[in-house]
Amino acid sequence: xxxxxxxxxxxxxxxxxxxxxxPMAETRRGDRLYWLDPELRGVLPLxxxxxxxxxxxxxxxxxxxxxxxRDFAGVIAGCAAPAAGREDTWINPEIERLFSALHRMGHxxxxxxxxxxxxxxxxxxxxxxxxxxxxxxxxxxxxxARDASKVALVHLVARLRLFGFTLLDSQFMTTHLAQFGCxxxxxxxxxxxxxxxxxxxxxxxxxxxxxxxxxxxxxxRDASRGE
Numbered sequence: 281x282x283x284x285x286x287x288x289x290x291x292x293x294x295x296x297x298x299x300x301x302x303p304m305a306e307t308r309r310g311d312r313l314y315w316l317d318p319e320l321r322g323v324l325p326l327x328x329x330x331x332x333x334x335x336x337x338x339x340x341x342x343x344x345x346x347x348x349x350r351d352f353a354g355v356i357a358g359c360a361a362p363a364a365g366r367e368d369t370w371i372n373p374e375i376e377r378l379f380s381a382l383h384r385m386g387h388x389x390x391x392x393x394x395x396x397x398x399x400x401x402x403x404x405x406x407x408x409x410x411x412x413x414x415x416x417x418x419x420x421x422x423x424x425a426r427d428a429s430k431v432a433l434v435h436l437v438a439r440l441r442l443f444g445f446t447l448l449d450s451q452f453m454t455t456h457l458a459q460f461g462c463x464x465x466x467x468x469x470x471x472x473x474x475x476x477x478x479x480x481x482x483x484x485x486x487x488x489x490x491x492x493x494x495x496x497x498x499x500x501r502d503a504s505r506g507e
Contacts, residue, residue, distance in 0.1 A: 293410075313372075321464065322454070322464055324437070324457065331503075336504075344404070347392045391432040392406040406432050407436060409436075418449060
């Protein structure tokens with residue numbers, strides 16, 4: 281982990297991700313960014329993602345409206361906001377600026393979960409990350425309603441599988457992600473996977489056919505039953 285010695289640009293960010301690095305701020309109010317290159321990297325398997333029957337029912341019931349790239353700013357703000365058990369975050373204004381620039385360039389994407397509310401749907405959860413070739417680097421997620429971020433994650437995995445992605449990087453392994461099959465792999469093994477994934481010709485589609493997403497979610501559920 282090293283201190284930033286020069287201005288970080290969106291273009292530099294993409295080169296860093298390609299090399300296996302990612303930036304974080306020390307605190308929400310901190311003004312320094314650090315490059316991280318963990319010895320152990322968290323990876324969520326796109327083949328082998330564990331989807332419980334209960335969560336599958338929630339996803340397929342359509343309790344939340346799921347969109348992509350409809351409110352990127354709202355999602356990153358939700359991830360940066362304090363929450364119970366997470367009074368501070370690593371997302372400072374510079375991180376928000378850089379990822380918003382990557383979003384405008386078509387490299388950063390958000391998945392939003394909306395709940396019905398008076399006056400129109402309300403953003404209650406979501407996640408965002410960076411896409412580069414066939415690799416997707418998950419950055420952060422938030423939830424203000426039961427299972428909202430989990431549903432967004434399932435939709436992300438379904439989309440990545442449909443769009444031709446081969447690597448879903450979660451940066452670190454957590455107990456929360458472990459329930460979905462997240463594992464840790466050594467740095468060099470990760471970078472071998474990364475070098476192959478970034479050369480893939482994956483695509484991102486904001487409006488895939490709903491039937492295709494539903495079918496992919498059912499495949500994830502059925503594969504999890506067989507474990």
